[in-house]
Amino acid sequence: MAKTQETLLVTGACGQLGTELTAALAQAYGANRVIATDIRQPQNAAHTFERFEVLDITQGNEMAEFIQKHGITHIYHLAALLSATGEQKPMLAWQVNMQGWLNVLEVSREVGIQQIYFPSSIAAFGADTPRENTPQTTVMNPGTVYGISKYAGELWANYYCHRYGLDVRSLRYPGLISYSTPPGGGTTDYAVDIFYKALETGHYTCFLDAETRLPMMYMPDAIKATLQLMQADQSAIKVRTSYNLTAFSFTPAEIAQAIRQHIPAFEIQYAPDFRQAIADSWPATIDDSQARMDWGWQPDYDLAAMVKDMIANLQQRNSQIMAIV
Ligand code: AKB
Numbered sequence: 080m081a082k083t084q085e086t087l088l089v090t091g092a093c094g095q096l097g098t099e100l101t102a103a104l105a106q107a108y109g110a111n112r113v114i115a116t117d118i119r120q121p122q123n124a125a126h127t128f129e130r131f132e133v134l135d136i137t138q139g140n141e142m143a144e145f146i147q148k149h150g151i152t153h154i155y156h157l158a159a160l161l162s163a164t165g166e167q168k169p170m171l172a173w174q175v176n177m178q179g180w181l182n183v184l185e186v187s188r189e190v191g192i193q194q195i196y197f198p199s200s201i202a203a204f205g206a207d208t209p210r211e212n213t214p215q216t217t218v219m220n221p222g223t224v225y226g227i228s229k230y231a232g233e234l235w236a237n238y239y240c241h242r243y244g245l246d247v248r249s250l251r252y253p254g255l256i257s258y259s260t261p262p263g264g265g266t267t268d269y270a271v272d273i274f275y276k277a278l279e280t281g282h283y284t285c286f287l288d289a290e291t292r293l294p295m296m297y298m299p300d301a302i303k304a305t306l307q308l309m310q311a312d313q314s315a316i317k318v319r320t321s322y323n324l325t326a327f328s329f330t331p332a333e334i335a336q337a338i339r340q341h342i343p344a345f346e347i348q349y350a351p352d353f354r355q356a357i358a359d360s361w362p363a364t365i366d367d368s369q370a371r372m373d374w375g376w377q378p379d380y381d382l383a384a385m386v387k388d389m390i391a392n393l394q395q396r397n398s399q400i401m402a403i404v
Contacts, residue, residue: 085193086112088151090136090179091158093117095271096198096252096301098125098260100155103302105129114149117158125259136179143186155196156183162202162357164264165225176228184235188243196309197249199233199321201294202226202266206360213362215323215369222360233320240319248308249321253328253365256385257298258392266357270295270334274389277338277345278397286352289332292363296326297380297388304376311374318369325365326378327385337386 087104091097092115105113105128115126116134134145136158145151158179165172180197187195204213205220221230229251236247254267261275262268269285270293276283296304304324308316329337335347370376380388 084150085152086114086150087153087155088146088149089113089115089155089157090134090183091117091156092128092131093119093121093123093126093260094157095257095260095262096255096298097157098123099257099298099302100157100305101128103306104155107306114151116145123260136182137174139178139182139185142182143189146186146190146192151190152192153194153196154183154187154192156180157198159198159228160225161263161265162200162223162225163266163268163354165223165228166353166357169224172224173228176225177231180228180232180235184239184245184247187245188239193246194309195236195245195247196305197232197236197247197321199229199249199251200226201251201253201361201365202357203230203233203251203321204360204362208362210361210363212364212366213323214366215318223357226360229321236321237319246313247319248316249319250304250308250324250370251321251365252301253294253296253325255296255298255301256389258389258396259298266354266361267293267295269331270329273331273334273338273347274393277342278390278393281342281344282346282348283335284348284350285331286350286354287331287358288349288351288355289347290330291355291358292328292330293358294325294328294362294365296324296378297385300326300378300380303379304370307374307376308370315374317373322370322373322376323365323367324370324376325367326380327382328364329382334382334386337382338390340383341386341390 110129
């Protein structure tokens with residue numbers, strides 16, 4: 080359990096993962112022990128942070144002052160540009176994803192941060208990687224700027240752990256599906272957008288083709304995995320680059336069919352764009368047996384359970400909005 084002197088910093092707290100991870104950390108460690116930060120002020124009603132500050136992670140000196148001023152002991156470094164945005168703004172993606180991460184690692188070494196979390200992604204793999212049951216250790220060769228920054232970030236995590244003894248831990252998330260805060264700029268975003276369109280219009284035009292299979296996970300499982308990894312005993316953590324992690328894989332056609340179990344008239348069309356090539360370079364299914372073996376990873380949600388819960392929560396939110404209007 081949390082020690083009272085722990086103070087946690089979350090960067091990128093207003094993002095899809097940050098919103099829910101910050102809430103879970105506040106629940107686990109106490110809301111007054113968690114400082115949520117992002118590049119701009121929160122815009123979404125789901126952001127009910129007890130403590131929030133604007134922080135630009137690309138400014139190393141600013142970050143170092145912030146960490147010292149607030150007596151930060153643990154960092155969850157979530158701020159990053161995702162795959163699709165990264166392809167549109169490659170230099171900005173590199174600056175934010177790589178320089179931001181190096182700033183975190185350097186200040187952590189200097190001030191002796193106790194524990195650091197770094198999210199990696201299936202994007203760290205590339206077209207030369209085996210697509211089915213992708214192993215923990217294999218050919219990487221990522222083809223996107225986002226993927227290159229995540230793979231390089233994993234190697235830096237491993238380096239700072241072995242060279243300086245920093246307790247850095249990481250997961251290679253698959254596509255994350257959630258209803259609190261929409262994702263922004265990713266290739267797996269279609270698997271969230273589809274729910275909004277199914278409920279609003281009964282129709283969705285997908286930017287990936289019908290048979291593109293990708294690994295995915297419902298947000299409660301992603302949060303559970305992250306807390307479980309970070310709370311595991313040091314001796315259990317055998318991988319210091321990043322752990323493979325998955326819950327299930329599906330295609331756009333399969334998730335559409337699962338949505339039809341609840342909304343029978345739902346229709347989907349396909350108009351693949353530049354994101355198709357990104358998806359085609361990623362694994363279809365992931366072997367996460369190392370995470371299961373080392374720290375007991377086990378997901379709770381399959382595709383059907385996730386779809387049911389997503390629709391129930393979005394319908395509930397829509398009826399609350401209607402009641403207010
Ligand atoms: C993206 O699509 O860019 C992200 C990811 C798989 O890391 N959701």
